[in-house]
Amino acid sequence: MTEMTYLQAISDGLREEMRRDEAVFCLGEDIGAFGGAFKVTDGFIEEFGPDRVLDTPLAENMIVGASIGAAIEGMKPVAEMQFADFISCGFDQLVNVAGKLHYRQGVSVPMVVRLPSGGGFSGGPFHSQNPEAWFIQAPGLKVVAPATAEDAKGLLVSAIRDPNPVCYLEHKGLYRHVKGEVPEGDHAVPLGEARVAREGEELSIFAYGSSVPLALQAAEELDEDIEVIDLRTLNPLDTEAILRSAEKTGKVLIAHEATRSCGVGAEVASLISERAFEWLDAPIRRLTAPDVPIPFSPPLEQAVLPQLDDMKEACRELLAY
Amino acid sequence: MKLEAASPSRSRERAGTDALTRDDRALLLRYMLLMRLSEERGLTLYKQGKVPGSFYDGCGQEAVCVGSSFVLGPRDRMCILHRDLGAHFVRGVTPDRYLANYMGREGGVTGGRDGNMHFGDRQLGCVGMVSMLPDMAQVATGMALTFKMRSEPRVAMTFFGEGSTANGQWHEAMNFAGIHRLPVVFVLENNQFAYSTPTDLEFAVDPVQRAKSYGFPGVSVDGNDVEAVFEVARVASERAREGEGPSLIECHTMRMHGHGAHDDMSYVPKEMLEEWAHRDPIELYIRRLTEEHGFEQQEIDEIRNSVAAYVDECAEKAVASPMPDPGVATAGVFAESWEPLGDGEAPWSRWSQADQGAADSGNGHRAANGHRGALAEHGRTA
Numbered sequence: 001m002t003e004m005t006y007l008q009a010i011s012d013g014l015r016e017e018m019r020r021d022e023a024v025f026c027l028g029e030d031i032g033a034f035g036g037a038f039k040v041t042d043g044f045i046e047e048f049g050p051d052r053v054l055d056t057p058l059a060e061n062m063i064v065g066a067s068i069g070a071a072i073e074g075m076k077p078v079a080e081m082q083f084a085d086f087i088s089c090g091f092d093q094l095v096n097v098a099g100k101l102h103y104r105q106g107v108s109v110p111m112v113v114r115l116p117s118g119g120g121f122s123g124g125p126f127h128s129q130n131p132e133a134w135f136i137q138a139p140g141l142k143v144v145a146p147a148t149a150e151d152a153k154g155l156l157v158s159a160i161r162d163p164n165p166v167c168y169l170e171h172k173g174l175y176r177h178v179k180g181e182v183p184e185g186d187h188a189v190p191l192g193e194a195r196v197a198r199e200g201e202e203l204s205i206f207a208y209g210s211s212v213p214l215a216l217q218a219a220e221e222l223d224e225d226i227e228v229i230d231l232r233t234l235n236p237l238d239t240e241a242i243l244r245s246a247e248k249t250g251k252v253l254i255a256h257e258a259t260r261s262c263g264v265g266a267e268v269a270s271l272i273s274e275r276a277f278e279w280l281d282a283p284i285r286r287l288t289a290p291d292v293p294i295p296f297s298p299p300l301e302q303a304v305l306p307q308l309d310d311m312k313e314a315c316r317e318l319l320a321y
Numbered sequence: 322m323k324l325e326a327a328s329p330s331r332s333r334e335r336a337g338t339d340a341l342t343r344d345d346r347a348l349l350l351r352y353m354l355l356m357r358l359s360e361e362r363g364l365t366l367y368k369q370g371k372v373p374g375s376f377y378d379g380c381g382q383e384a385v386c387v388g389s390s391f392v393l394g395p396r397d398r399m400c401i402l403h404r405d406l407g408a409h410f411v412r413g414v415t416p417d418r419y420l421a422n423y424m425g426r427e428g429g430v431t432g433g434r435d436g437n438m439h440f441g442d443r444q445l446g447c448v449g450m451v452s453m454l455p456d457m458a459q460v461a462t463g464m465a466l467t468f469k470m471r472s473e474p475r476v477a478m479t480f481f482g483e484g485s486t487a488n489g490q491w492h493e494a495m496n497f498a499g500i501h502r503l504p505v506v507f508v509l510e511n512n513q514f515a516y517s518t519p520t521d522l523e524f525a526v527d528p529v530q531r532a533k534s535y536g537f538p539g540v541s542v543d544g545n546d547v548e549a550v551f552e553v554a555r556v557a558s559e560r561a562r563e564g565e566g567p568s569l570i571e572c573h574t575m576r577m578h579g580h581g582a583h584d585d586m587s588y589v590p591k592e593m594l595e596e597w598a599h600r601d602p603i604e605l606y607i608r609r610l611t612e613e614h615g616f617e618q619q620e621i622d623e624i625r626n627s628v629a630a631y632v633d634e635c636a637e638k639a640v641a642s643p644m645p646d647p648g649v650a651t652a653g654v655f656a657e658s659w660e661p662l663g664d665g666e667a668p669w670s671r672w673s674q675a676d677q678g679a680a681d682s683g684n685g686h687r688a689a690n691g692h693r694g695a696l697a698e699h700g701r702t703a
Binding site: 092110 | 430435452463494496500653654655
C-alpha cells in the first residue's frame with residue numbers, strides 16, 4: 001500500500017494498465033507533452049510514446065468516434081475529456097454509436113471516457129458540471145464515480161478491462177484533497193458494487209463522488225449512528241446494497257452534487273419506495289444542487305452546491321423525524 | 322489512374338483497368354443486379370404491408386457501392402450506408418437476411434433489434450450505420466488508426482452522402498485522418514439531394530475540393546460507371562495500404578427513388594430524372610460487357626435469371642423467418658466479453674491469388690505488435 005492522492009491514484013491505475021496491456025492507449029486534448037489539463041498523464045509520453053499518449057485536435061466527437069473504431073478493432077482506448085462538460089460535443093458518438101452497438105449488432109466497444117467533473121473552484125457553467133445522469137439515460141453505457149483514492153484506481157482498472165463503454169467521472173474537487181492508501185500493482189474494484197463507507201443503524205446516506213467525504217464528515221461531526229453508502233457505480237446500480245441499508249435504518253438521505261431533477265437521487269429514491277416502502281420510517285430526502293447552471297462567483301456557487309451544513313441539517317431533520 | 326493531392330480531377334471518361342478478369346466483370350454485374358432485384362423485392366414486401374416503418378433503397382447507385390467494396394480484402398473493414406446494399410452483398414450478406422431485417426424478423430442481420438438498412442454483419446467485418454450522418458466516418462477513422470498503430474496493411478472504407486459533408490463530424494473525421502495519414506477510404510456519394518435539399522443549398526463549393534485542405538487526394542468519378550469507381554477505389558485502397566494515407570472519392574450519381582418509399586420526389590425536376598435514367602449503371606455496364614468484353618446477350622440473360630431465381634429463393638426464406646421472441650427485447654445491452662469482428666468475403670480475383678491474411682504482419686487481434694512508433698514516425702517525416 002502507498003499513500004497517494006485521488007489524482008495520483010488515477011494516474012497509477014492508468015499507468016499500470018498501459019504497462020500490462022499494449023492495447024491500452026490514451027487520447028485527448030493536451031494529454032501528451034503537457035500531461036493533461038490536470039496532469040493525470042504527466043510523464044506518460046516519456047514512458048509510452050506519442051502513439052499511446054495521443055494528443056488530439058479539439059474535436060470531441062472525433063475523440064469518442066475514433067475510440068469506438070479502435071475499440072472494435074481490439075484496442076482499449078481511454079479518452080480524456082478535458083472537462084466533463086465537453087462531452088456534450090462528443091455526445092452523439094457516445095450515446096448513438098458506442099452505447100447502442102452491442103445491442104443492435106453484437107459489437108462490443110471496450111472503451112473508457114474519463115470525465116473530470118464537479119464544481120467548487122469558480123469554474124463557472126462550462127467547467128463544473130456533473131453530467132452523470134445524461135449517460136444513465138442512454139442505455140449501453142456504464143457509469144462509475146469514485147470517491148476515494150483506492151477506488152479511483154480500482155474502478156479505472158475495471159473500467160478499462162470491461163468490454164463496454166464506461167463513463168468514468170473523476171471529481172476535480174477530490175483530485176488533490178482526497179488521499180488514501182492504495183494497493184500497488186494490480187488492483188481492480190468490480191463495477192456494480194457499492195461500498196459501506198461508514199456503518200450505522202439510524203440513517204442511511206447514499207452518496208457518490210464529492211458527496212461521500214461530505215457525508216462522512218457530517219456523520220462524524222454530528223456523532224450520530226449514520227450509515228454512509230458509497231454507490232461507486234451509478235450504472236448498473238448495486239440495488240441489493242441500497243435496499244439492504246435502507247431496510248436496516250429506515251431513513252434515507254440521498255446526496256449528490258449534480259442537479260436534482262431526474263438525477264441519480266431520483267432513481268435511488270424510486271427504487272427504495274418501490275421495493276422497501278414498508279421499511280421506511282420517514283420520507284426519503286435528497287440533498288442536491290438545484291436545477292440551475294453552476295454559477296461562477298464564489299458566494300453564488302456556494303449557494304448552489306451542497307455544503308457541509310446542508311448535509312448536517314438534512315441528517316438532523318431525518319434523525320428527528 | 323493516379324490520385325493527386327494537389328489537383329482533384331473530374332474524370333468522366335471511361336476508366337480502363339487491367340485489374341479485372343472476365344469473371345470479376347461478371348461478378349460486378351451480378352452484385353449490381355442482386356442489389357437492384359433485392360431492393361425491388363423489398364419494395365414489394367413494403368407495399369404488401371410486411372415492412373414496418375418506411376423503405377429506403379439505392380436504386381441508380383449500385384455502381385458506387387459494388388465498385389468500391391469490390392476492391393477490399395478479407396481483413397479490411399467497412400461502415401456501409403443505407404444506399405449501399407451491394408457492399409453488404411459483396412462482403413457476404415445474403416438477401417434473405419437483408420429482407421428479413423426490413424421485416425423485423427428473427428432471421429434479419431440484427432434479429433429485429435434495428436431496422437431497414439441499419440445493419441452490419443460483424444462476422445463479415447462490417448459495423449452498421451446509425452441515422453446520424455456521417456457518424457461512421459469517425460468510427461472508420463478509428464479502425465484505420467488501429468491499423469496504422471499496428472502497422473497492418475489494412476483499409477477501412479466508409480460511405481456518406483453529399484449531405485453529410487455539411488455536418489461538423491465530417492470535418493472532424495477528415496481532419497484527423499489527414500493529420501495521421503490514416504488508411505481510410507472515404508466514399509462520398511453525391512446523389513444530388515439530401516432528402517429534398519438540392520446541392521446548391523448544401524454547399525457553395527463541391528466538397529471534393531476540400532480534400533486538398535486536409536492534405537490528401539480528392540477525386541471525382543462517374544458514380545454510374547462501376548469500373549471507374551472500382552479503379553479509383555483500387556488506387557485509393559492501395560495508397561492506404563502502402564501508408565500513403567486517406568483518399569476522398571466523390572461518386573457523381575443520382576438517387577432515382579425518393580428518400581424513402583413515402584417520398585414522391587415532387588421536388589426533383591422531371592428532366593433531371595429522365596437524363597439520369599439514360600445513364601442507368603446496370604444498363605451501361607451490360608452494354609460495355611457486350612460491346613467491349615465479349616459477353617453474349619445469352620450470358621447476360623443467364624446472369625440476370627440466376628440472380629432473379631436466387632432473390633426469389635431468399636425472399637421465401639425471409640418471409641418464412643419468424644418474428645423475434647419479445648422476451649429477448651431487453652437482452653444484450655451490455656457485452657459480456659470482447660470479440661473481434663470476423664473477416665469479410667473478398668470476391669475480387671486478386672484476393673484468391675494472394676492471401677491478405679498471410680501478408681499481414683499483425684494477425685493477432687490483441688497481440689503485442691512491436692510497432693508502437695508508427696504514428697510517431699510519421700510525425701517526424703511529414
